[in-house]
Amino acid sequence: MYPPKFGYVFPDNLNEALEFLEKHDDSKALAGGHSLIPMLKLRIIRPSYLVDIRKLNELHYLKKEGDEYAIGALSTHYEISKANIPLLSETASKIGDPQVRNMGTIGGSASHLDPSADYPAALIAMDAKVKIVGKNGERTEDFSAYDKDMFSPDLNQGELLKEIRVNDFSSYKFSYQKLEKRAGDFAIVGVAVLLKMEGEEAKDVRIGLTAVNTKAVRAYDAENILKDKINEKTIEEASNLVLKYANPSSDIRGSAEYKKKVTKIMTKRAIIEAIRR
Amino acid sequence: MKVIENNEKTKIHLKINGNVYEYETEPRRLLVHVLRELGFTGVHVGCDTSNCGACTVIMNGKSVKSCTVLAVEADGSEILTVEGLAKDGKLHPIQEAFWEKHALQCGYCTPGMIMEAYWLLNENPNPTETEIREGISGNLCRCTGYQNIVEAIKSASQKLRINQTPYQHQ
Numbered sequence: 215m216y217p218p219k220f221g222y223v224f225p226d227n228l229n230e231a232l233e234f235l236e237k238h239d240d241s242k243a244l245a246g247g248h249s250l251i252p253m254l255k256l257r258i259i260r261p262s263y264l265v266d267i268r269k270l271n272e273l274h275y276l277k278k279e280g281d282e283y284a285i286g287a288l289s290t291h292y293e294i295s296k297a298n299i300p301l302l303s304e305t306a307s308k309i310g311d312p313q314v315r316n317m318g319t320i321g322g323s324a325s326h327l328d329p330s331a332d333y334p335a336a337l338i339a340m341d342a343k344v345k346i347v348g349k350n351g352e353r354t355e356d357f358s359a360y361d362k363d364m365f366s367p368d369l370n371q372g373e374l375l376k377e378i379r380v381n382d383f384s385s386y387k388f389s390y391q392k393l394e395k396r397a398g399d400f401a402i403v404g405v406a407v408l409l410k411m412e413g414e415e416a417k418d419v420r421i422g423l424t425a426v427n428t429k430a431v432r433a434y435d436a437e438n439i440l441k442d443k444i445n446e447k448t449i450e451e452a453s454n455l456v457l458k459y460a461n462p463s464s465d466i467r468g469s470a471e472y473k474k475k476v477t478k479i480m481t482k483r484a485i486i487e488a489i490r491r
Numbered sequence: 492m493k494v495i496e497n498n499e500k501t502k503i504h505l506k507i508n509g510n511v512y513e514y515e516t517e518p519r520r521l522l523v524h525v526l527r528e529l530g531f532t533g534v535h536v537g538c539d540t541s542n543c544g545a546c547t548v549i550m551n552g553k554s555v556k557s558c559t560v561l562a563v564e565a566d567g568s569e570i571l572t573v574e575g576l577a578k579d580g581k582l583h584p585i586q587e588a589f590w591e592k593h594a595l596q597c598g599y600c601t602p603g604m605i606m607e608a609y610w611l612l613n614e615n616p617n618p619t620e621t622e623i624r625e626g627i628s629g630n631l632c633r634c635t636g637y638q639n640i641v642e643a644i645k646s647a648s649q650k651l652r653i654n655q656t657p658y659q660h661q
Binding site: 215216217218223226230248251252256313314 | 493
């Protein structure tokens with residue numbers, strides 16, 4: 215309940231924040247605080263300083279540029295859920311509970327990288343890119359490479375995730391299916407699906423899985439079997455094929471065996487719901 | 492740039508229910524504890540993992556769990572707690588509806604529940620039962636079984652819509 219002692223910094227701008235973070239090894243940036251503060255309260259982490267980046271407008275925007283969305287790291291789950299971004303907005307609306315969505319940010323979620331988080335299923339399906347900023351400039355990475363392992367983003371001390379970029383998939387049908395014990399929980403299994411339909415045929419299929427590996431993955435074989443021949447039989451086959459990509463662990467949310475079975479079921483539901491839309 | 496060392500206190504200002512309070516705090520102190528120390532003991536602590544919502548207040552127009560906000564982080568913000576809802580002793584329609592529909596027993600979750608209902612009805616003035624239940628899913632109650640809370644929020648939404656002039660607090 216009670217955090218350990220730490221220092222606190224109010225930077226006036228992004229450069230000051232980056233400089234301070236770089237100079238102080240175990241300092242941490244504070245965004246929505248809905249992963250960081252719970253960890254402090256359990257004393258799982260003991261940072262020297264928290265750098266309050268919440269009011270830095272350089273990181274708080276959400277705009278459409280051509281056929282891409284540029285989402286500033288400080289955009290909250292609530293803001294994203296209201297932004298009508300195909301797949302991503304629906305995914306944001308299923309995170310935690312209303313109070314959590316009012317504070318939590320996409321940059322914080324993607325820097326924390328809980329293996330059961332919701333966004334990564336959508337971000338990996340969307341081929342999202344992340345823009346990372348440091349004192350010496352910016353670099354852009356694929357989300358799939360940036361997500362190195364659970365709780366392990368490709369960020370060096372002194373760098374911040376600045377922006378997430380996704381394509382506009384408005385010509386696609388989509389669904390995010392989250393299985394949870396109760397409203398407000400993390401996912402037992404989460405499946406994100408994007409389908410580009412031409413008549414009865416699926417020309418592009420993207421399936422992202424969360425909570426069943428140490429990081430989110432694409433189920434490529436399942437995608438391929440649905441291309442050009444989407445029907446009851448291939449949907450069944452695709453749902454079986456996702457199991458190749460699911461290596462869940464037994465924990466408080468269910469046994470590994472159970473999670474594999476429900477991954478199949480949630481994939482089927484996601485594909486069928488996407489087609490119906 | 493302002494740097495506060497870990498053994499230092501800093502002065503913060505919070506506007507709570509319309510009045511400004513000055514407070515000296517260590518960076519590690521949680522907003523929920525500071526609110527309670529300032530006398531707003533309707534804000535409750537029901538857990539230590541951000542699940543229960545008994546500490547819910549409105550901060551800058553958004554419902555938040557004040558146990559998951561640092562007091563320093565809230566510096567300069569406007570906060571509404573349950574103590575600020577009634578006006579000159581007249582209950583807010585949500586409070587009235589909780590009473591009429593018997594939506595509380597021990598009363599420990601009630602302030603947080605009412606503040607979340609306040610935010611929900613602001614967002615969605617005419618919610619369905621499903622939307623109400625989703626809308627309060629961050630607020631746990633051990634006594635009521637939720638049924639009467641849902642009824643109370645439905646009733647409050649009607650009261651608020653029937654009032655031609657929207658209810659103003661502060």
